[in-house]
Amino acid sequence: MDHSRAPVLEALQEFRRRGDVVFGPPGHKQGRGVDPRVADVVGRDVFRSDVLSLNGLDDRRQSQGVLAQAQELMADAVGAERAFFSTCGSSLSVKTAMLSVAGPGERLLLSRNAHKSVIAAVVVNGVEPIWVHPKFDGERHLAHPPEPEDVRRRLREHPDAKGMLLITPTDWGTCADIRDVAAVCHDFDVPLIVDEAWGAHLPFHQGLPAWGMDADADLVVTSVHKMGGAIEQSSVFHLQYDRVSAEVLKQREDLLGTTSASSLVYATLDGWRRQMVEQGHELLDTALHRARRIRARASEVPGLRPMGQEVVEEGHAADFDPLKIAIDVRDLGVSGMQASEWLRANRHVDIGGSDSCRISASITHADDDETESVLLDALRALVEHADDLEQQPPVRFPEPSALELEQGMRPRDAFFAPTEHVPAEQAAGRIAAEMISPYPPGVPVIAPGEVITAAVVDYLRSGVDHGFLIPDAADPSLKTLRVVRHR
Ligand SMILES: Cc1ncc(COP(=O)(O)O)c(C=O)c1O
Known part of the structure; x- marks a missing residue:
């Protein structure tokens, strides 16, 4: 063609x-x-x-x-x-x-x-x-x-x-x-x-x-x-x-x-x-070299741990997109969300994603030497100023298996059922009627129809104290949760 x-x-x-x-x-x-x-x-x-x-x-x-x-x-x-x-x-x-x-x-x-x-x-x-x-x-x-x-x-x-x-x-x-x-x-x-x-x-x-x-x-x-x-x-x-x-x-x-x-x-x-058919290989080749360089330079900065191929070698994933530079910042004593806010406020660098542990920068064909050095300079500055950032209360992560919630009702039935708000302390054992997704990345921790547990509520509430944003929850402070009403 x-x-x-x-x-x-x-x-x-x-x-x-x-x-x-x-x-x-x-x-x-x-x-x-x-x-x-x-x-x-x-x-x-x-x-x-x-x-x-x-x-x-x-x-x-x-x-x-x-x-x-x-x-x-x-x-x-x-x-x-x-x-x-x-x-x-x-x-x-x-x-x-x-x-x-x-x-x-x-x-x-x-x-x-x-x-x-x-x-x-x-x-x-x-x-x-x-x-x-x-x-x-x-x-x-x-x-x-x-x-x-x-x-x-x-x-x-x-x-x-x-x-x-x-x-x-x-x-x-x-x-x-x-x-x-x-x-x-x-x-x-x-x-x-x-x-x-x-x-x-x-x-x-x-x-x-x-x-x-x-x-x-x-x-x-x-x-x-x-x-x-x-x-x-x-x-x-x-x-x-x-x-x-x-x-x-x-x-x-x-x-x-x-x-x-x-x-x-x-x-x-x-x-x-x-553009991709005509120049994609060359443009992405440059982006891949750039990402490799950024990852290598960032890993030389004390306190920054970019995720790399080891995530595949350790058997966690089948493959890895090297253009995603996810950097663990926990060694700096700050959260990814704090790092992201600091980078925007102080260096006008807007990071694509962040959570309690890391920040993530996407490198695309659109990056160039200037954006590469802006990112690296900003990361070095973050490390220099990390001690000035206030320590956040820690997130109480549950055991991974505790994140696999039991399905009490079909999601649709729970979402459209009669509902009520209950204080978070009383939510364990109740069926969620809403999605609760820390954002980004917007992956629901609780989906409608799932049976809420004390461990997950504790995790999410400690997350909110730590800085999670939960825009889809009826009560983003998570003081209350929207659950299926008892008959
Ligand atoms: C895995 C995944 N699927 C779907 C979407 C939705 O895509 P869009 O933003 O194009 O609506 C997103 C958005 O972040 C996503 O991360």
């Missing part, structure tokens, strides 16, 4: 060249009506390129196949049979992917270290989750993806399960053995969905962990805005084999998706594919 073409960008250019006058949305009419104070901040071109697909990028009948061609090029670029763009972020794409494999009341295996959008899908879709617990790494206080044998055991226990959803890479860059998990799923003749929100760059360099389509997954969802170069909310479904029907996927996507897709998202997805 001719990857020098970019059908959406070309259609947008052509639309602008023709100077079409539009009598439909968007009401700003390609910027004619934009308040100059808005244009001053975001730029007039944003509005000029904000065009509907129908009677905009393409005609009413979509007869030029602008989007279809762009999607075919994307599929070809990453080795998928089909690709579909979504402008609603992977938060929506994972819901659609799950819905295209399991409908209401049907069972689906789900890795329990899932992002909150997956747990939300369980509530919205009414699917019955069969949790596959991740591998807890007690020293690092991290959850890594589950292993193929964990998936096989759960499929044997639940032969009626319709498929499996795996999350890889994790927010911290550790990766699953997708190929062997796919083989297990295929032994049971069910599809493997991979939430590869953090993996849009993986198809474009051999030095990166295996990419879902290459590793035999059936349906892969990526967020190109995370590690790739398209704008926020850009997400792609990739499909191969015949275990998930493209027709079913499209129809279920239509249930949830927007009828006003953003041309800016489509155009930047299209441009990212062209």
